[in-house]
Amino acid sequence: MGAIQRSVEDRETSMIKLRRYFFISSLVSFIIVALLLGFFVRQAVRTNLIEIAESKNVALTQAFSNFLWPAFAPLVEESQILSPDAIQQDPRIPELYTLVQAQLNDLSVVKVKVYNLEGVTVFSTELAQIGENKLDNAGFLAARAGVVASELAHRETFSAFEQEIVDRDVFSSYVPIYANGSSGPIVGVFEVYDDVTTLVVRTNQMQWLAMAVVVLLLGLLFAFLTLIGQRTFNIVQQQYEAIRRNEQILQESEEKYSNLFQQSGDGIFLLDWNGRIHDANLRIEQMLGYDRDELLTMNIDQLHPETVSQDMYRRTDQLLQYGLAQFETDFIMKDGDLLPAEVSVTMIELGGERVLQGIVRDIRERRRHEQALRQARDEALEASRMKSQLLANVSHDLRTPLNAILGYSEMLQVGVYGDLSDKQQNATSQIIDSTGHLLNFINNLLDQAHIEAGQLKLNPKPFPLLDLVQEVKELVQVLAEAKGLDLHCAIAPEMPSQIYGDRYWLRQILTNLLGNGIKFTNNGFVDLKIYLSGPTAWAIQVSDSGTGIPEASQEMVFEPFWQVASDKQKLGSGLGLSIVKQLVTLMGGEVGLHSKVGEGSTFVVTLPLHPVAEYVG
Numbered sequence: 287m288g289a290i291q292r293s294v295e296d297r298e299t300s301m302i303k304l305r306r307y308f309f310i311s312s313l314v315s316f317i318i319v320a321l322l323l324g325f326f327v328r329q330a331v332r333t334n335l336i337e338i339a340e341s342k343n344v345a346l347t348q349a350f351s352n353f354l355w356p357a358f359a360p361l362v363e364e365s366q367i368l369s370p371d372a373i374q375q376d377p378r379i380p381e382l383y384t385l386v387q388a389q390l391n392d393l394s395v396v397k398v399k400v401y402n403l404e405g406v407t408v409f410s411t412e413l414a415q416i417g418e419n420k421l422d423n424a425g426f427l428a429a430r431a432g433v434v435a436s437e438l439a440h441r442e443t444f445s446a447f448e449q450e451i452v453d454r455d456v457f458s459s460y461v462p463i464y465a466n467g468s469s470g471p472i473v474g475v476f477e478v479y480d481d482v483t484t485l486v487v488r489t490n491q492m493q494w495l496a497m498a499v500v501v502l503l504l505g506l507l508f509a510f511l512t513l514i515g516q517r518t519f520n521i522v523q524q525q526y527e528a529i530r531r532n533e534q535i536l537q538e539s540e541e542k543y544s545n546l547f548q549q550s551g552d553g554i555f556l557l558d559w560n561g562r563i564h565d566a567n568l569r570i571e572q573m574l575g576y577d578r579d580e581l582l583t584m585n586i587d588q589l590h591p592e593t594v595s596q597d598m599y600r601r602t603d604q605l606l607q608y609g610l611a612q613f614e615t616d617f618i619m620k621d622g623d624l625l626p627a628e629v630s631v632t633m634i635e636l637g638g639e640r641v642l643q644g645i646v647r648d649i650r651e652r653r654r655h656e657q658a659l660r661q662a663r664d665e666a667l668e669a670s671r672m673k674s675q676l677l678a679n680v681s682h683d684l685r686t687p688l689n690a691i692l693g694y695s696e697m698l699q700v701g702v703y704g705d706l707s708d709k710q711q712n713a714t715s716q717i718i719d720s721t722g723h724l725l726n727f728i729n730n731l732l733d734q735a736h737i738e739a740g741q742l743k744l745n746p747k748p749f750p751l752l753d754l755v756q757e758v759k760e761l762v763q764v765l766a767e768a769k770g771l772d773l774h775c776a777i778a779p780e781m782p783s784q785i786y787g788d789r790y791w792l793r794q795i796l797t798n799l800l801g802n803g804i805k806f807t808n809n810g811f812v813d814l815k816i817y818l819s820g821p822t823a824w825a826i827q828v829s830d831s832g833t834g835i836p837e838a839s840q841e842m843v844f845e846p847f848w849q850v851a852s853d854k855q856k857l858g859s860g861l862g863l864s865i866v867k868q869l870v871t872l873m874g875g876e877v878g879l880h881s882k883v884g885e886g887s888t889f890v891v892t893l894p895l896h897p898v899a900e901y902v903g
Contacts, residue, residue, distance in 0.1 A: 313508070316504055316505075316507075316508045319504060323497075323500045323504075334489075338485070342480065353389065354382075354385055354386065354389060355463065357381075357382060357385055358382060358400055358408070358409060358474075359473070360378075361373075361376060361378055361382070361408055361409070362400065362402050362408050362473065362474050365402045365404075365406055365408045366402060366404065369417075370406065370416075370417025370418070370419075371417065373406070373408060373416055373417050374413075374416045374417045379409065379413070379416065382409055383409075383411065383413070386398055386409075386411060387411070394480055394481045394482070394484075395478055395479065395480055395481070396451065396454075396456065396479050396480070396481045397410070397411050397412060397477075397478070397479035398410070398411050398476070398477070398478050398479070399411075399415070399476070399477040399478075400463075400474060400475070400476055400477075401420055401426060401474060401475040401476075401477065402474055403430060403472070403473070403474065403475075404419075404421065405419050405420045405421030405422075405423070405426055406418075406419055406420075407419070407420065408474070423460075425437065425458075425460035425477075426460055426475055426477075428460060429460035429461055429462045429475040429476075429477075430462065430472060430475055431462075432462050432472060433462075434459060434460065434461050434462070435459065435460045436457065436458065436459040436460075437457070437458050437459075438455065438456075438457050438482070438486075439455070439456055439457075439458070440453075440454070440455050440456075441453075441454050441455075441456050451481070453483075454481055454483045455481070455482050455483045455485075455486040456479050456480065456481060456482070457479070457480045457482045458477060458478070458479045458480075459477070459478055459480075460475055460476075460477050461475070461476045461477070461478065462474075462475055462476075463475065463476050550567060550569055550645075551569065552569060552645050552646060552647045553566075553567065553569045553570030553572075553573045553574075553627075553645070553646035553647075553648075554566070554567045554569070554570060554643065554644065554645055554646070555570060555581075555586065555642075555643070555644040555646065556636070556641050556642070556643055556644075557586055557641065557642040557643075557644060558641060558642070559642065560585070561585045561586040561587055562585055562586075563581050563582055563584055563585070563586060564582070564641060565582070566578055566581040566582070570646060573617075573619075573625060573627075573646065573648055574589065574617060574619050574620060574625065575619050575620030575621060576620050586644075588618075589617050589618055590615065590616065590617065590618065591616060591618065591624070609632065609633060610630070610631070610632050611629075611630070611631040612628070612629070612630050612631075613628075613629055614626065614627070614628050614629070614649065615627060615629055617646070625648065625650070626648075626649050626650055626653050627646045627647060627648060627649055628646075628647045628649050629644055629645065629646055629647075630644070630645045631643070631644045631645075691717070691721050695714055695717045695718045695721060696718060698710075698714050699711065699714045699715065699718065744788040744791065744872060744873065745788050745790070746786055746787050746788050746896075747786070747787075747788075747789065748784045748785070748786050748898040749784060749785060749787075749789045750783060750784055751777060751781065751782070751783065751784065751785045751816065752777060752783070754785075754789060754792060754793060754796070755775050755777060755796070755814070755816065756775075757793065758775075758793055758796040758797055758800065758814075759773065759775050759814075761797060762797065762800045762801055762804060765801065765804045766804050766812060769804065769807070769808065769809075770809065771804060771807055771809070771810065771811060771812055772810070772811040772812070773800075773804075773811070773812050773813075773814075774811065774812075774813045774814065775813075775814040776813075776814070776815050776816070777815075777816045777817075778815070778816065778817035778818060780817070780818050781816060781817065781818060781824065782897075782898065784898045785824070785898070786896040786897070786898050787873065787893070787896075788873070791869050791873075794865065794866075794869065795826070795866050795869055795870065795891060796814070796826065796828075798862040798863065798865060798866050799814075799826070799828040799866060799889055799891070800812060800814060800828060801862065802828075802862050802863060802889075803828055803829075803830035803832065803887070803889075804830075806830070806832040806833050806887075807830045807831055807832030807833075807886070808832070808833075809831070810830070810831030810832070810886070811829075811830065811831050812828070812829070812830045812831075813827075813828070813829045813830070814826070814827070814828055815827040815829075818895070819892050821895075822894060822895055823875075823892050823893065823894060823895050824892075824893055824895045825890055825891065825892050825893070826890070826891040826893070827888065827889070827890045827891075828888070828889045829886065829887070829888040829889075830886045830887055830888075831885075831886040832886050832887060833883070833884070833886075834881045834882050834883040834884055834885055834886055834887055835879070835881040835883070835887055836883055837881075843863050843879065844863050844864055844866075844867040844877070845864060866889075866891070870891050870893065873893055873894070874893070874894050875891060875892050875893035875894065876891075876892055877889065877890070877891050877892075878890040878891075878892070
């Protein structure tokens with residue numbers, strides 16, 4: 287428990303540090319992002335301002351070229367041979383100044399200069415600058431090469447049209463002047479100074495507004511992230527609490543497992559995946575005769591005979607596939623004897639490590655019981671075989687004298703040995719009737735013996751179904767007429783004319799079912815219907831209006847020598863339905879029964895339908 291407590295305290299300290307790191311890192315990230323966004327916004331605004339001002343100055347230059355250049359062109363051309371003083375004293379300068387001032391009167395332009403290609407200032411609205419040379423100026427050189435060069439600067443004071451302006455933002459551009467619009471050669475350079483103070487102020491306002499919006503959004507994002515982080519930390523804290531509870535439960539479970547491990551009535555091994563024994567309880571020591579220290583130096587294969595050890599690899603595959611392996615095996619005890627045992631192997635997690643747990647149960651007593659049961663089963667099977675053999679022999683030996691008794695009785699009845707009186711005729715009829723019942727019992731007994739002994743073999747062949755039905759009907763018709771019953775036999779028109787099966791035993795099934803119906807029906811009818819029961823099966827249905835069978839007795843009617851209790855006085859062996867059930871099972875079919883006391887019974891035999899064409903030839 288002390289280790290768990292220390293682990294929990296370490297986690298709580300880590301959580302506090304993690305929360306602090308998250309807050310500080312988020313705040314630093316927020317500040318850095320805000321500064322970067324401010325820088326990018328400022329750069330974007332400044333770039334946009336420069337592009338607007340430069341575009342304006344270029345347009346102004348084009349206008350200058352269109353309207354004023356014809357007046358400036360002679361002076362620019364002549365300036366190549368004039369001295370700076372001569373240019374400054376040229377009488378055309380005041381006129382050009384007036385033209386420029388009139389042209390730029392309503393614009394924000396505060397100064398204009400015109401240079402020839404040698405860098406000499408041919409004209410300037412600040413007259414004192416006429417004659418200066420700008421050949422070493424980078425802006426002039428760029429414009430002479432055909433590239434517009436611009437610069438935005440803040441001026442504390444600036445001379446504009448011979449007057450001073452203060453605290454202004456001025457945008458200057460060097461723009462090339464082309465002889466014939468944009469298609470001719472460069473003939474001069476035009477420098478224009480534009481007062482963009484208002485634009486800069488408005489732009490700065492937009493910049494600070496954008497910065498404020500960005501800071502606000504980032505602040506909201508930071509607050510949102512802080513809330514999410516706090517929620518996350520709370521969830522993690524709850525998870526830590528759950529882990530702490532689970533660890534406590536796990537420790538308690540391990541203590542319980544340890545107690546069960548040592549006190550179990552079964553032997554228990556703990557193994558690694560290589561079969562090395564990691565632990566063993568007291569019970570396994572007692573079962574095998576080894577002490578714990580000896581077992582911990584062994585591999586599980588050392589406790590099995592060689593043939594069993596080789597089979598353990600298959601058990602390992604079973605364990606990996608299903609997570610559980612159950613089997614019976616033998617262990618080698620310390621004294622060399624074999625211990626038969628039932629083993630259950632499962633994968634468990636113990637102390638964070640996956641191990642194999644083998645539970646070993648001593649099954650020596652069970653093996654002795656199983657051996658006794660096998661011996662008893664063999665003796666019962668032998669007794670059943672001998673019984674079936676005895677029944678077959680006795681039945682066979684009884685049929686010959688019974689047939690003789692039946693034959694002589696029938697000869698007496700028809701007067702072969704002279705006329706009989708009425709009493710003699712009645713006695714002869716009783717002898718014939720009783721002998722017939724006894725012979726039928728013997729025949730059923732012989733069939734039952736053959737079935738139980740496994741000696742009955744089916745001999746399936748194609749045969750006409752109608753011939754079989756007519757033969758059976760003629761056989762039982764006399765019994766039905768003697769009791770005044772209506773006997774009906776019908777074959778569904780969709781039935782094939784020929785059936786593939788064992789004709790002899792199918793006749794036995796029909797005879798037993800119809801005979802059973804006639805026996806237990808005192809008035810009414812007995813019906814036989816044969817029809818298809820699907821694409822691969824056909825059915826024999828025998829219905830009667832007899833006494834019916836109680837629901838509690840319906841599961842027993844197919845047992846050998848069993849009859850309904852209320853009908854014990856009736857003649858019969860109780861083998862007819864049993865033989866039907868066993869014959870149908872041999873043929874791959876099944877028998878169903880529906881019956882209600884006082885309303886009769888219906889037996890349905892369902893058999894596989896084999897097309898005769900499959901067996902021709």
